[in-house]
Amino acid sequence: MVFDPNDGLPLVGVKRAMLGVRPLTDVTLIPARDLNGNVVLDRKGLSVNADWRSLPPHLIPIELDTEVNGASGVGMKVFVHGNGAFAEGAVTDKLELMLKSGSLGSGVVCPTALVSLVEYQSNLEATRADWVEDPS
Amino acid sequence: MSDFTPNSTEEFRRYVELQLSRHRLLIEDKSNSPELEEIEDELTELWEALDDVQRQCVRGMSSDLNFVSRLGQTAPKGRQSKDVDDDDLQEMMAMKSRKDWYGFLHYLRLCRPVFVAIQVARFRATAYTEMGLPGYAQKFSQLAVQLERSDALSELPA
Numbered sequence: 412m413v414f415d416p417n418d419g420l421p422l423v424g425v426k427r428a429m430l431g432v433r434p435l436t437d438v439t440l441i442p443a444r445d446l447n448g449n450v451v452l453d454r455k456g457l458s459v460n461a462d463w464r465s466l467p468p469h470l471i472p473i474e475l476d477t478e479v480n481g482a483s484g485v486g487m488k489v490f491v492h493g494n495g496a497f498a499e500g501a502v503t504d505k506l507e508l509m510l511k512s513g514s515l516g517s518g519v520v521c522p523t524a525l526v527s528l529v530e531y532q533s534n535l536e537a538t539r540a541d542w543v544e545d546p547s
Numbered sequence: 548m549s550d551f552t553p554n555s556t557e558e559f560r561r562y563v564e565l566q567l568s569r570h571r572l573l574i575e576d577k578s579n580s581p582e583l584e585e586i587e588d589e590l591t592e593l594w595e596a597l598d599d600v601q602r603q604c605v606r607g608m609s610s611d612l613n614f615v616s617r618l619g620q621t622a623p624k625g626r627q628s629k630d631v632d633d634d635d636l637q638e639m640m641a642m643k644s645r646k647d648w649y650g651f652l653h654y655l656r657l658c659r660p661v662f663v664a665i666q667v668a669r670f671r672a673t674a675y676t677e678m679g680l681p682g683y684a685q686k687f688s689q690l691a692v693q694l695e696r697s698d699a700l701s702e703l704p705a
C-alpha cells in the first residue's frame with residue numbers, strides 16, 4: 412500500500428493502492444456512479460491479500476526486490492491488519508473481510524451494512540493506525 | 548523448452564509490453580502520471596489471467612528492468628555470492644547452450660552476484676534479442692555501453 416512518509420502509515424485516498432476505494436472502480440454505487448450514493452453489498456471493496464508475495468510485481472515495494480520476485484512498487488510498504496487468520500469475518504464492527512470468488516488468498520474489506528460511500532471511506536480511514544508494516 | 552518457457556498468450560504479451568512501458572515512465576520520473584496509473588490498473592487485471600509460469604517469467608523480467616534502473620547495482624534483497632551454488636551455474640550454462648533463453652535468464656538471476664554488471668547486461672541483451680523482445684534487449688545493451696564508458700573513465704589517469 413502507498414504510505415505517508417510523514418508517519419509511515421497507509422496513505423488515505425481514492426487512488427490505486429491507497430487506504431480507500433476508487434469510487435467508480437472498486438465498488439458499485441446506488442444510484443449508479445453517484446458519489447453521494449450508497450455502497451451496494453456485492454462483495455466488492457478494498458482489495459487485500461493474504462500474502463504479499465502473490466501480488467503482481469508493481470504492487471510489491473521495490474525495496475523488496477530479490478532479482479527474481481520483480482518487486483517494483485514505488486512509494487509503497489507492505490502492511491498487515493490484525494493477526495488473525497485470513498478468513499471471512501469481522502474486521503471492525505462496520506467492516507468485514509470477504510474472500511474473492513474462488514480464492515482463499517485474496518479478498519475485499521467491505522461494509523457490513525448498507526452505508527454511504529462517504530461513510531464507508533471514513534470507516535476504512537478509521538483503521539489507519541491499526542495497519543503495521545509486515546516484518547516478513 | 549524447459550519449464551521456464553511461458554505460453555505466449557495475448558495477455559502475457561500485453562503484460563510484457565506494458566511492463567516495459569511502465570519502466571520507461573518511471574525512468575522519466577512520471578510515477579504520479581495518469582498514464583502510469585492506467586498501465587498499472589491494466590497490469591493488475593492481466594495478472595489474473597496469467598498462469599504460474601507466466602507470472603514467474605514477468606516477475607523475473609520486472610527484476611531485470613530494476614537492474615537497469617539501479618544501473619547494474621545488486622537488488623536490495625538479492626542473493627550474495629556465497630549463496631550461489633555450482634548447480635545453478637551449471638544449469639545457467641546448460642540453458643544457454645540449449646538456447647533456452649527463459650531458463651537462462653532465470654538462472655542468471657540466481658547467479659547474478661558472481662558476474663560483474665557489464666557481463667550481466669550483455670547476457671540479458673543477448674537473451675532478450677533471441678527471445679524477440681527488442682525493447683527489453685535495447686535497455687540492456689544501452690546499460691552495457693553506459694557501464695563500459697564509466698569503467699573506461701575510471702581507468703583514465705588522474
